[in-house]
Amino acid sequence: MNDRLLDFAIRYGFLILLVGLIIYFSLAAPGFFGPLSAAFVLQSVAITGILALGVTCTLVVGGFDLSIGAVATSALMLSAYSMVILEHPTIVAVALCLGMGALVGFINGILIVKFRVPDLLATLGMMFLLIGLQRIPTQGNSIATGMTLTDGTVAEGTFSAAFLWLGRHRFDLVIERLLPMPVVIFIGIAVLIWLFLGFTRHGRLMYAIGSNERAAALVGTPVNSYKVAAYMISGVTASIGGILLAARLGRGDIASGNNLLLDSVAAALIGFAVLGAARPNAFGTAIGALFVGILLQGMTMMNAPYYTQDFVKGAVLVAALVFTFYLSSRRSGTGH
């Protein structure tokens, strides 16, 4: 009986907590429960959620990607540079960013599988490198239309309407102009990654690599290719996050996106606790991102000061990790 209770707590505890949170805020904070508020929460978590889904793929193969935040801000700066200074059309700017993300992921993967650099260190180095690199073309300045370039000319390009549409368009749902484009993309990517990791043989082999790399190699799995692929997925999703951020801000702001890395890693780790999975999974990651978003939105509406936000996120993360690692270890031999 006690075992079944524990099992139930591990499996549904986090979802029950989430529902409880929603009910509490709905009662305590007028205006919390409603489509506008929901759209706002989703909007606030969409970009970190997309990055978190990418890092989930690297966690699945037993790795880690610390460079996602830097990839996102690099994509932000690259799209601005491409459109504002080089005056490229939208499609070129987007393609450049996605290609940059894939390339960074590829280099990360090669550093890890060929040069045997530990994943945390390789991606930490890459993060550092990118943070520096994105400042070089503009001498450390933000990019906006009308800025003076080093050769004395003025940047005349602008973010195209099509590009801004990616970040700012709102679809009609229940209310006119409710659902922002980034949220739609977030949900789309979440479904894709969920299908990929959970229901394809590639996903299954990636989980096998994360659980016992040697055993996976000894059944003939191309372990290195899968690992590189995981980092490339992570790089591409991070660059999508960066594109959406640029499209929302409408300028290449050097200082934005500082919190992206920590927030998205936290969402992916909180995801371990959802449904008692005790391992990285796309559904958990999406719920984890949502959980943090709802908590912050509710607290803001109840007038909690903004500077308590990081503290709350940290507390949720620590609680979720205890939940995952302590409770699950007490439950013997789990399948999935």
Next chain:
Amino acid sequence: MAVDALKVNGLQKSFGKNHVLRGIDVALEPGSVTVLMGANGAGKSTLVKVICGHHRADGGSMTLAGKAFDPVDAADAIRQGVVTVHQSIDDGVIPDLDVANNLMLDRLVERSHGLFVRERHLRAEAAKVAAAMGIDVNLRARVSDLSVADRQMIAIARAMARAPKVLILDEPTSSLSATEADRLFALIDRLRAQGVAILYISHRMSDIRRIADRIIVMRDGAISGTFETTPLDYEAAVTAMLGHRMTEVDVAVQSGTAPVLELADLRLFNGSAPITLQACDGEVVALVGLLGSGKSRLAEILYGMARPASGAIRINGTDYTPRSVEDAVAEGVFMSPKDRGTNAVIPAFDIADNMTLPFLKGLSVGSFLKANRQKTRAQEMVSQLGIVCQSVGDGIGTLSGGNQQKVMIARWLLEPAQVLLLDEPFQGVDIGARRDIGRHIRATTQGRATLVFLAEIDEALEIADRIVVMNEGAIVGEHKNQNVDLAALVADISGAQSTATGTFS
């Protein structure tokens, strides 16, 4: 006669229901090398761990130079004069410190040592220790830059700095080349002359011939033989180690039909003798040999994990040169590796996922897995092999060792193989599961050649049509599994006729 350096009386140790040591009596004399032999799981490591204070004994007693000896932990055992050099050398040294610091490390932890390191004093002391042990390396070199043999010398020298009464060496040559091993033996000779009692654990016959003064053999948690009259009877020692009770399983010996796998003048290592071997369709060939006999190397070569030094492999007449495990699997060469915990089991997966892992491609539409098909296939194997579980959705960790191993074997029976390699398929498996696995392997042999790599004779007699003995990287004997001359088989395994000197590394 001198007092025994270490005397062990009626030592008992159990882990849960598992009775690992069943009353062990051992005496080690000063100035003598006692070799301890025993197959995997015989209880050697447990005995060593009790003596060096890692485990507490459940029963029995030990005396050290006549005084009662009951170490509370490893540090206590060392303090009292029993020092152990473990198998993995890097446990005995700090790779990032230089040689002098490593040699003096034990002094640094003493409380009487002051706060500051007296650099010059430390180096002078280290030089003295190194000279006494005949170690000739630069004392300022970082240990991580040294060869394995040098590192091991340093680990032993560290141990000797405490002037122990008893020195235990656990498979010290397992990662050494022949010349490096010679240096180690010279050191052991010197220590023996100084009056240290040495307990030397090894499987390598060449080592044992070189240094043993006496041999004790363990089997199933008890001493199954003590050999101390010169000349030492090495064959009897191997017999005592492997045991060969006649098995209750009757094998209907097949000679197979067409040859499937052919090895032509295959050299496993540079300088080892060439191997020529055929394995036929429908035949089960057991390759037996002690640790280091080259049978693991052969398995690795056949499975694309290593390259032979020279020679050719053919499957059904066509050349087979796998460059990776993927190549091997694509060519229909499957291997169930030894040590399933490290090499085969995916702990996070359930039975069905574990079993179908190599063949997911055939169980998917496009990239998407057909979960139902996966379950049905796994369910078929579960009933064929008699795997005890509630459903194929059970976590692999909920199964007993024998049932886990059945899942690992079933994995490679899902699709037809050209060549099936089974490396120690009975490792950590109870007798019932062992019979089930053996029966099923023998029942499905049609259409493939089956090679089983084994250390135990009993197991080979239970499963094989033909037993091929390996020693020092070469084939030294072949026996049809019918009225086998066990004495000759054991002689082949212990390398009695072999004059090879172990020149491969």
